[in-house]
Amino acid sequence: MNNNPYYGPEGHGPYEMIDIGDLLLEDGGTIPNCKLAVATHGALNAAKDNAILVPTWYSGTSKIMEQVYIGAGRALDPAKYFIIVVNQIGSGLSTSPHNTGGAMTGPNFPKVRIGDDVRAQHRLLTENFGLKSLALVVGGSMGAQQTYEWAVRYPDFVKRAAPIAGTAKNTEHDFLFAETLNEAITTDPGFREGRYGSPADVAAGLKRQAKLWTVMGWSTDFFRANRHKALGFESVQAFIDTFMTGYFAPMDPNNLLSMAWKWQRGDVSRNAGGDLAAALGRIKAKTFVMPISHDMFFPPADCEAEQRLIPGSEFRPLASIDGHLGLFGTDPQMLAQLDANLSELLATRVN
Amino acid sequence: MNNNPYYGPEGHGPYEMIDIGDLLLEDGGTIPNCKLAVATHGALNAAKDNAILVPTWYSGTSKIMEQVYIGAGRALDPAKYFIIVVNQIGSGLSTSPHNTGGAMTGPNFPKVRIGDDVRAQHRLLTENFGLKSLALVVGGSMGAQQTYEWAVRYPDFVKRAAPIAGTAKNTEHDFLFAETLNEAITTDPGFREGRYGSPADVAAGLKRQAKLWTVMGWSTDFFRANRHKALGFESVQAFIDTFMTGYFAPMDPNNLLSMAWKWQRGDVSRNAGGDLAAALGRIKAKTFVMPISHDMFFPPADCEAEQRLIPGSEFRPLASIDGHLGLFGTDPQMLAQLDANLSELLATRVN
Structure with missing residues (x-):
């Protein structure tokens, strides 16, 4: 068990650690006393119909969701909604390779799937918060994967869904993108098959992954327009x-690899014997599918193909040359488009 | 000096090795008795005005140019034109790290720039072939870089120019793409700072580079459309x-790195004190700029911005979901578009 100071309330709080009990995993094994790091904003109303769930993306935590997406005057306004941000398993705040002792520590952490996260979150929301529905599930990237999984798995529970910059079934091409990120880390001799002493031992690999993210995460147009300079870098x-x-x-390599494994295999069709159309056809939530125009990982065309399979859904692409990492909130105009879509979606009457 | 059987006439011939004498390099140093591997098709006419130059791209040799672009009934028809394919320095056929002995062998091979190749080719064409002009220079990727360099450096010599899937000045984003490819190789412990015994010692790094090329070289749409299956892979x-x-x-890592260094720094503005508009403004060749629609390395928008700076030029994008590696000739429809453009360009009257 590796005590990494990066993962803590100083940098990522406040949040509450909630033990949801033992979590049986789809790929085998159990996480005993699985703990979810949960940040909430606002209050649940008497009707218990104003709850919004925000799951997290690869490497992100509840903090960036709060900073970029939640606030007074925003679509996700704590004055109106009870907003629950749940850090995914493997994120470093919730149960993760680096903070799990014993036989499951580090590289021995079991394989976790998107469906495991969603079942864990469902237990949290029903048993800890007493919820019977969600007004909205909204998330970006791996958060979109969880959003789709929620809408497919619990169609009556989820009233509205807003997957941003992500897919319901990961593409083979995106699987490869993630594989190159993983290999940047695992091929560092300091990685030692996951038995490094600290992230500093894997600094070269983490830097290579950062360079790959730089190439793939933004866009050609981002650099041509000198957006990196506008963000303050010479x-x-x-x-x-x-x-x-x-x-x-500062991030823990085993945590990143745990999330990436999950990301690569995101696939709601697992709920319908491999039939993606059947799985997406189950969705009852009013769904706005929001890819980012210049996203290399999850191009709009991939997202639109899925959107067509979701009853009553709408295709609402967000225009930004910031590409996938526009999720970081670097483009105020994109955030404005996002907020307008979310406000409209939240105002839509549903059953 | 490393005897690599991959680079030879069995796999890449026929070609002639032509010694163009000592080549002084822009970044310092000299290649003594620089040898260019040259393949020709067709015959020079009496007016000496039917010569076409085809420079090569990263990792490519004259063989693929012949197989994919040259032939009876094609725009580059040996019955009409004297087509000269020159393998770039570092390609493995011409003077390269792996076939140079002595102090310049392997990792000690000097830095070669696009301008060095073009001056070497100019000497070859004028002194060995007695040419005073070229009806066309056409090349893809690094071949496009050389095409631009030719048109800027020798504006009266080059009558027509067709840069395909490449830029006159490499973008910062493309520089990064190439850097990740290089790092896949150089971080392999077997690379040993270029002092490996054979490419097999760097097999893991070369495989990582192959995976990155798979991700970046084709396109998301290519894999979504199962083009890899159409090409015969399950x-x-x-x-x-x-x-x-x-x-x-089987390729030599130092050769690949030598070419990549050159690729990253391709920039015709070096001929005009850093002024790209001034450099491209010198071009007298009738120029068709032909990016590939789904190219991640050299997106159409980057190419169009340069095209606007070339007097009398035309923007002729090629539509193909095969992306940059459509250059391999995998998409017959793209080749048909290319041939139509080249035929039209060759039929254009010039001074």
């Missing part, structure tokens, strides 16, 4: 070294 | 293992 190199490498360097 | 994994890894595995 050169692409400074952007890589300071921002991107600085972001990943 | 799965993406088989496509990576057999086709992509099989392609790179």
